[in-house]
Amino acid sequence: MNVLLIGSGGREHALAWKLAASPLLTRLYAAPGNPGIAGEAELVALDVSDHAAVGRFCRDKAIGLVVVGPEAPLVAGIADDLRAQGIRVFGPSASAARLEGSKGFTKDLCARYGIPTAAYGRFETAADARAYVEKMGAPIVIKADGLAAGKGVTVAMTLDEALAAVDACFEGAFGGAGASVVVEEFMTGEEVSFFCLCDGFTALPFGTAQDHKRVGDGDVGPNTGGMGAYSPAPAMDSAMIERTMREIVEPTMRGMAEKGAPFSGVLFAGLMLTESGPKLIEYNTRFGDPECQVLMMRLKEDLLVLLNAAVDGQLEHVSARWRDEAALTVVMAARGYPGTPEKGSAIGGLDKATATGAEVFHAGTALSDGRIVANGGRVLNVTATGRTVSEAQAKAYAAIDAIEWPEGFCRRDIGWRAVERENA
CATH class of the missing domain: 3.90.600.10 (Phosphoribosylglycinamide synthetase, C-terminal domain)
Incomplete structure (x- = not known):
């Protein structure tokens, strides 16, 4: 099978490294890739925002599967447009990718389906958001609603910091992502990353990890896209995984199906393990970065087999086994x-x-x-x-x-x- 991998980061290098080990793979292409990925795949100079051009490439190269690494192309609807051209894609539709593309959408879904998460408010103006922050006090969490490359979240420990974060969002610090803001209750507990492969019906647990968001030793300094990670997450034992599936993942899958946007791809739940149980911090609709890197190092299975099963609605017939290390x-x-x-x-x-x-x-x-x-x-x-x-x-x-x-x-x-x- 010929595979096209879309993306250029460390997550995509890890995916390329794992895909290249599959006996099912005939040829791996990557767009745009990077010098490390070039050791595993043939790099192609495709404009991935031009979905028609990506489709033409797939037909010319007899691509059997497109694997979309980053979130922006998914939110932009690349999976929909390629599927409309008869091309198999691992990744959610634009409607399903709203779970990452709009934090407010996800919070409203949680409220509707009883999914445990932090109390919140959604705001379209700085004045309303500031009033809510002043009412609730600090610590409090300020989030740009849209995609902000992992940098749109401020965990504000003081009122002044919270108000400054609100102003930054509405003044364009995160572009269009900050045109709407979600303000959340500050949760305490241990933060973990939990992954599932999904085919629209079945969610297959796919590993746990913990990452380090802050830039400095001792978890100090501003949030980043992630400064490191490890897997497995010790706090996510089998009982906690079962509870997370029952209380968070399965209601999400049902809710998205009822909305006419069944979720297929990677569902990445950022969780806070609180005294009252796991609560959803946010969803991502792709592999985490750098969590993907540690997951790929531990995965025993042929990744291409699992991705094909997700695309074909066959996840109930496969399993994900992990190395003990x-x-x-x-x-x-x-x-x-x-x-x-x-x-x-x-x-x-x-x-x-x-x-x-x-x-x-x-x-x-x-x-x-x-x-x-x-x-x-x-x-x-x-x-x-x-x-x-x-x-x-x-x-x-x-x-x-x-x-x-x-x-x-x-x-x-x-x-x-x-x-x-x-x-x-």
């Missing part, structure tokens, strides 16, 4: 991230890093005069496995120490919560 990934970011990153600095020592046994997934790199250079904020995902999270952590940081990139930085405490559990 833990996996941990550390994001190496360019100086300036999560603000304006410095681009163009050369990166060396990648062969030395992989020689340690780690995988280095490229997230924001480019080729310049034959050298790998930084071309984004989050640039590399250095990923390792071990019998414990502590062992995986040590291997990942040993690989990082082999990389020659003075202009890059990383957190040095990824996995700290699990390591503390192991050492308790």
